[in-house]
Amino acid sequence: MSIKNRARIVGAYEHPERVIPGKSVAQVHAEVALGALADAGLRLEDVDSYFCAGDAPGFGPISMAEYLGLKNLSYVDSTEIGGSSPIAHLGHAAAAIASGKSRVALITLAGLPRSVPWTGSLADAPEAAFEGVFGANTVAMYALAAQRHMYEYGTTSAQLAEIKVAASLHAQHNPNAFVPKPVTVEEVLESPVISDPLHRLDCCVITDGGGALVVVAPEVARDLDRRSVGILGHGEAPKHGANGRIDLTYTGAVWSGPRAFEEAGVRPDDIDYVSIYDSFTITVLEAIEDLGFCEKGAGGRFVSDGALVAPDGRLPFNTDGGGLCNNHPANRGGVTKVIEAVRQLRGEANPSVQVPDCELALAHGTGGSIGTRMGSATVILGRV
Amino acid sequence: MPDPGQLPAPAPSVNPETQPFWDATSEGRLLLKRCATCQEVIWYPRAICPECGSMNTEWFEASGRGTVYSFTVNYKGDGPYKSAPYVLAYVELEEGPRMMTNIVGTDPSQVSIGQSVTVVFHPTGEGPALPRFRPA
Numbered sequence: 001m002s003i004k005n006r007a008r009i010v011g012a013y014e015h016p017e018r019v020i021p022g023k024s025v026a027q028v029h030a031e032v033a034l035g036a037l038a039d040a041g042l043r044l045e046d047v048d049s050y051f052c053a054g055d056a057p058g059f060g061p062i063s064m065a066e067y068l069g070l071k072n073l074s075y076v077d078s079t080e081i082g083g084s085s086p087i088a089h090l091g092h093a094a095a096a097i098a099s100g101k102s103r104v105a106l107i108t109l110a111g112l113p114r115s116v117p118w119t120g121s122l123a124d125a126p127e128a129a130f131e132g133v134f135g136a137n138t139v140a141m142y143a144l145a146a147q148r149h150m151y152e153y154g155t156t157s158a159q160l161a162e163i164k165v166a167a168s169l170h171a172q173h174n175p176n177a178f179v180p181k182p183v184t185v186e187e188v189l190e191s192p193v194i195s196d197p198l199h200r201l202d203c204c205v206i207t208d209g210g211g212a213l214v215v216v217a218p219e220v221a222r223d224l225d226r227r228s229v230g231i232l233g234h235g236e237a238p239k240h241g242a243n244g245r246i247d248l249t250y251t252g253a254v255w256s257g258p259r260a261f262e263e264a265g266v267r268p269d270d271i272d273y274v275s276i277y278d279s280f281t282i283t284v285l286e287a288i289e290d291l292g293f294c295e296k297g298a299g300g301r302f303v304s305d306g307a308l309v310a311p312d313g314r315l316p317f318n319t320d321g322g323g324l325c326n327n328h329p330a331n332r333g334g335v336t337k338v339i340e341a342v343r344q345l346r347g348e349a350n351p352s353v354q355v356p357d358c359e360l361a362l363a364h365g366t367g368g369s370i371g372t373r374m375g376s377a378t379v380i381l382g383r384v
Numbered sequence: 385m386p387d388p389g390q391l392p393a394p395a396p397s398v399n400p401e402t403q404p405f406w407d408a409t410s411e412g413r414l415l416l417k418r419c420a421t422c423q424e425v426i427w428y429p430r431a432i433c434p435e436c437g438s439m440n441t442e443w444f445e446a447s448g449r450g451t452v453y454s455f456t457v458n459y460k461g462d463g464p465y466k467s468a469p470y471v472l473a474y475v476e477l478e479e480g481p482r483m484m485t486n487i488v489g490t491d492p493s494q495v496s497i498g499q500s501v502t503v504v505f506h507p508t509g510e511g512p513a514l515p516r517f518r519p520a
Contacts, residue, residue: 135392193457196459
C-alpha cells in the first residue's frame with residue numbers, strides 16, 4: 001500500500017520563541033499543538049492519532065495524551081530516532097490515515113535544552129561502555145565523519161562553511177531566527193575549532209522551542225479553508241555501527257532517500273526546495289550526496305558557488321535559516337524541516353527566500369550521530 | 385609503556401556479557417569475540433553474532449595492532465573530558481573491526497588517518513583498564 005496522495009498536511013506551527021525559561025516542556029508541546037491545530041482550523045477533540053518522540057516528557061504518548069486532554073485516540077506512535085523522529089512520524093501518520101486507522105493526526109516536538117540541560121541518560125545502551133569512556137560526545141562523533149570524508153574525497157573546511165553561509169543568508173530574513181546575522185566563509189573558518197575539523201560555526205544553535213504538524217485524510221482537508229500540502233512519499237532507515245565495520249562517509253539517507261523518491265515517483269532533479277537536517281555542516285553535505293543530488297564525494301564542489309542559496313541557487317535549502325541559524329528545538333530539528341517545506345509549498349516562506357513556483361519539496365531528517373548510529377527519514381511533499 | 389598523559393580514565397559500566405572483556409583489560413589483554421558459526425569477528429563484544437544471528441560466540445585475544453580509520457582533536461569535551469583537548473578516534477584493528485578509542489603518546493597534531501598504532505591500557509582505578517592506542 002502506498003501513502004502517495006492519501007494524506008495531507010493541513011497544519012504546521014513553529015514556536016516563535018528560542019529561549020523559554022519560564023515554561024515546562026509539556027507546556028511547550030501544548031502550545032505548538034494548539035498552534036498547528038489553529039493553523040489547520042481544527043480542535044483537540046478532532047485528533048484521533050498522536051505522535052511524539054523521546055522529547056515528550058513522561059510515559060511516551062500516554063502522558064502527553066492525558067496532559068493535552070486527547071480523548072478520542074485510536075492510534076499512537078512514539079518512534080524515537082532522535083532528530084529524524086518527526087519526519088518518520090509524518091510517514092507513519094500518513095500510513096495510519098491511508099489504512100483507515102486515523103483521520104486526523106497530531107505530531108508534536110518540544111524541548112528546553114537552552115534553559116534546562118538534559119538530564120536523561122543512554123548509559124544502559126549495550127554500546128555505551130565502548131564509546132563514552134573515550135570522550136565521544138556529539139560534536140566529536142560528527143567530526144570523525146567529517147575528517148574521513150575529507151580524507152577520502154578532498155572535501156575542505158571552506159566547502160563545509162559554504163553550507164553555513166547559505167543558511168545565514170536565509171536567516172537574516174527570519175525575524176524569529178536565533179542567529180540572524182549573515183556570515184562569510186572566512187568567519188566560519190576563523191571561529192574556534194570545537195572538534196577538528198568542525199568549527200563553532202559548523203555547529204547548529206541550541207534553542208528552546210518546538211513545532212507541531214496536523215495531518216489529515218484528503219476528505220477532511222477538502223472541508224478546511226487552509227491550503228493543504230500533499231504527502232507523496234516517505235522512507236526511513238536506521239544506520240548503525242554494522243558490527244564494527246562502520247563507514248563514516250555515508251548516512252542512512254542512502255536508503256531512506258530512494259524509498260521516498262520511489263514512492264513519490266519523482267527524481268532528485270524534480271525537487272524545487274529541500275529542507276535538509278543541519279545539526280552540523282557535514283550532516284548536510286553527506287545527505288546531499290546520499291539523497292542523490294550529486295555523486296558521492298562531490299558534495300563539497302556541489303555546495304560551492306551559492307548552490308544552496310534561495311531563491312536562485314540550484315538547490316535552495318533551509319530557507320528559515322535551518323538548525324545552523326534559526327532553530328534546533330529540543331536538540332532535534334526534524335519538525336522544523338517539515339514546517340519550512342510546508343511554508344514553501346504554500347507560498348508563505350519569507351518573500352526574499354520564497355522559491356518561485358515551488359511545487360515539490362523534500363524534507364530530510366538525521367537523528368543520533370552519523371559517527372556511530374543514526375535514524376534517517378525522508379519525505380517528499382507536493383503542492384495540492 | 386608510554387606516558388598515560390593527562391587523559392582521564394573513567395570506568396566503564398560492566399555487565400555479565402562484557403565482564404570477560406574488561407577483566408582482560410586489567411591484565412593488559414585485548415579480547416574480541418568471534419562467531420563460532422560464521423567465523424566473523426564481532427565488535428562491540430556481545431552474546432549474539434550480528435552477522436548471522438548465532439549465539440555461539442567465543443573470546444580470543446587480538447593482536448592489539450591497527451590503523452587509524454578516522455580521528456578528531458576535540459577541544460570541547462564533556463564530563464571528565466572537560467580538560468580537553470584529546471584525540472578521539474576509530475582504530476581499524478588487524479582483525480577487521482573499527483573500535484572507538486583515543487590516540488595517546490603523541491602530539492595530537494601528529495595523528496593521521498592510516499597511521500599504524502598499537503594498544504596500551506590505562507587503568508581506571510576500578511578494575512577495568514581503557515584500551516587506547518599509541519603510534520606503533
